[in-house]
Amino acid sequence: MALGFESSDKKLRIIRSAAKVFAQKGFHRAKMEEIAQEADVGKGTVYEYFSSKEQLFFEMLQMGKNFYHDSLTKEVNSEVSLQNKLKKIAYLHLKFIQEYKDFGRVMMQEFLQLGSEMQNYFWKAHEQEITLLSQTFQDGMSQGILRPLDCKVVAQIFHGAVHSMGGPMIFLDEEPDLEQLSTTIIEVFFKGIAK
C-alpha cells in the first residue's frame, strides 16, 4: 500500500513504513522497531527524523491528509457542472479509501491517540474540508440549481454519506464498483428517495 509518493528518500521510506505498521496494529501496538525494520533502517535512525513515536504518527497522518486534500481542492475548483463535481468528489474520496485502505483505517480510528493539540489540527483540517464543500453547495443555491437549505448541514450530510461507504470497504474488504456507487449517492442526494 503506502502513499503514492514514491521516493528513495529515507524520511519518506520511514513514513511509508509507519503508515503500514500503524495501519495494521494501531498506534499503541505498533512498535518503533518494526517500523524501522520495515523501512530497512536502524531503530535509532527513525529518531534522527522524528522526535518521537507520536510525532512520526502525526507527520504520517499529515502527509496523507495533504495528499487527499490536494486532489479534493483541485476538483472543487474545476469548471464542471455541480453534479459532476460532487460525483467526482465522492468518487475520489472512495478511491482514496480503496487505494490506501491501511491509511484510511488509521485516519478513521486512531487519531484519538494523538495529543489533543494534534487532534485539534486534524479537526480543523476536517472543518476546512466541510467549509470547502459548504461553499460548493452555496454556489449551487445562488445559481438556483439547489433548494435553499442549511449549507453546512448539507455538506456534513454529504460527507457523512460518502464517508460511510468506507467502513465496509476498509473493514470487510468489500470492493464495490466506485463509479456506480458514486452515481447512486449523487442520485439519491440530488433527487431524494421519495417518489
Next chain:
Amino acid sequence: MALGFESSDKKLRIIRSAAKVFAQKGFHRAKMEEIAQEADVGKGTVYEYFSSKEQLFFEMLQMGKNFYHDSLTKEVNSEVSLQNKLKKIAYLHLKFIQEYKDFGRVMMQEFLQLGSEMQNYFWKAHEQEITLLSQTFQDGMSQGILRPLDCKVVAQIFHGAVHSMGGPMIFLDEEPDLEQLSTTIIEVFFKGIAK
C-alpha cells in the same frame, strides 16, 4: 456518564466504571487499577468477572450497543409513517450520542483495539443495523412511497449521513437542536437537494 442501566450489582458497577475510564483515556491509556478504584472494588475483583482487559472492553461496548440497538429496533417496529419513523431513528441516534458522548467516542474510535474476532462481532452488529434499515426502505419501496433504489446503499447513506453529525458533537462539544437537525436530514433525504 455511564449507561442508563442502574444496578448495584458488582459486575455492572465495573462495566459502568470501565465505560467512564475507557471513554476518558482510550483503551490503552486506561488502567485496570483506575477502573477498579472507580468501581470501588479491588484490582483482583475485576478479574473475577472479566478474564482480561480486552474482554472487559468488549463487554462494555456490547452492553452499550445493545442498549442502543434495543431502542432502535423498537422504533423500527413501531407503526408510524415511514418518514416519521426515520426521523425518530435519526433523532434517537443523535440523542444517544449526545447523552453518552464518552461512550460514543470510544465506540467510534477505539474498537480497532479489539482483537479481530471481537471487531468482527461489532461489524456484524453494524451490518444487522444496516439490514434493519434496509428492510424499512424496502417496505417503503414496496408500498410505492419510495423510488426504486439499491436498499442497502440507501441504508448506508442514511446511516452515514446521520452518524456524521456525531463527530462535531463528540469532538467539538457542539450541542445542536436535535429535533431540527433530524428534520433537516430527513427533508434532504426524502426530497433531495435539487430544485
Next chain:
Amino acid sequence: MALGFESSDKKLRIIRSAAKVFAQKGFHRAKMEEIAQEADVGKGTVYEYFSSKEQLFFEMLQMGKNFYHDSLTKEVNSEVSLQNKLKKIAYLHLKFIQEYKDFGRVMMQEFLQLGSEMQNYFWKAHEQEITLLSQTFQDGMSQGILRPLDCKVVAQIFHGAVHSMGGPMIFLDEEPDLEQLSTTIIEVFFKGIAK
C-alpha cells in the same frame, strides 16, 4: 556490608541491596534489575516502594546519613572531657567508614548525581554537622580550654582531617588501627605539630 539495620521488611531489603549495588557500580552503572535481583524481588516491586531510581538512591543515602548522624549526636551530647569527646567522634567517623565502606564510597563520590534539590538536602545535613562540631569547639573556648579561634574553620579543619583518612580505607582497602589513628589525630589537633 549494608547498613546495620537488620530487617526482613521488603523496603529495607531493597535499600540494603541498593547500597550494595550503587556502591559497586556507581549511580549510573547500577541497574534497577540488579538491585531487584540482589534484594530477591521483582523489578516492578522496587517501583512499588520507590518512585524512581533517583528516589531510591536518595532514600538510601538518607538512611545511612541518619544512622551516622544519630551516633554522632549522641557523642556530642555526652558528658566527657572535650578531648575525649573529639577523639570519640573521630573514632566513630572512621569506624563508620570502615564498617560501611561501600556506603562511604557512594556518599563521598556519587551524590553529585542527585538532582540539585537532593544535593542541597545533603549539604544542609553536612552544614548541620559542622555546626554541631563548631559548638563543641565554642564550648571549649568559653571554658578556656582552647585558644580563641574561628570555630567554624576549626570545625571544618577537624572534619576534613578526620574524613581524609577515609580515602585510603575506602579505595585502597587499608585497615588502620582506628584507636591509634584517632589518638594521633587528636594529639596533632590539640598540640600542633610544632615543637
Next chain:
Amino acid sequence: MALGFESSDKKLRIIRSAAKVFAQKGFHRAKMEEIAQEADVGKGTVYEYFSSKEQLFFEMLQMGKNFYHDSLTKEVNSEVSLQNKLKKIAYLHLKFIQEYKDFGRVMMQEFLQLGSEMQNYFWKAHEQEITLLSQTFQDGMSQGILRPLDCKVVAQIFHGAVHSMGGPMIFLDEEPDLEQLSTTIIEVFFKGIAK
C-alpha cells in the same frame, strides 16, 4: 573555565571542551556530541584523538592533575621556611580549586566513573602527593622544628584539612579570603588548638 593551557591545537581544544562539559554535567550526562560541538569539531574527530569517552575523561583529568601537581612540586622544592612553604601549598591548593571550580568538582566526585585501572592511576598520584608532603614533614622533624610524629598521618591530616575547605567553595559558591584562610590553617596546624 578550562585549564589555563592555551593552545590552538585540536586535541587540546577537545580536552578543554571536555573539561567544560564534564564539569557541568558529570561524566554520564555529558554527551560526546556536545563536547565535539563545543570544540567546534565533528563528532568523529573526537574519536581520532581519543579512543573512547572514558579515555577522553581520563586524559582530561590527567592534564588537570599534572597542571596542579607541577605547581605543587615547584613549591615543595623551593627554599623558604617550612611554615611558609606549607602555607603556600595550602594557598595554591585552594587557589586552584577556586580558579577551576568545575574541574575540581569533577575531580572530587566523578572519578569513580572511571574503570578501576584508571582510578588506580589517580590514587597513585594522590599517594605521591602525600609522599611529597610526608617528606617535607620528615625534613621538619629531622631539623628539630617539628615534634616527632607519624609523617604520613600528619601529611594526610594536612591534606584533608586543606582540602575540606574546597567543599563549600565548590558546592556553596563560597569565596573566602584564601590568604587569611591558609594562615589560619597553618596556625592551627602548627600550634594546635589547645591553650
Next chain:
DNA sequence: TATGAATGAGCTTTCATTCAT
C-alpha cells in the same frame, strides 16, 4: 469471594561508536 502486593515482559528512547564519503 475479594483483595492488592508482587511480578516481569515489553516498550520507547538515548547515545557511544562506527565507517562510508
Next chain:
DNA sequence: CATGAATGAAAGCTCATTCAT
C-alpha cells in the same frame, strides 16, 4: 584527516495479570 548519518545495545519504567491470604 574530518565528518556526521546511521546504528543498536542498553536501561528505566509501566501495567496487565497472578495468587497467597
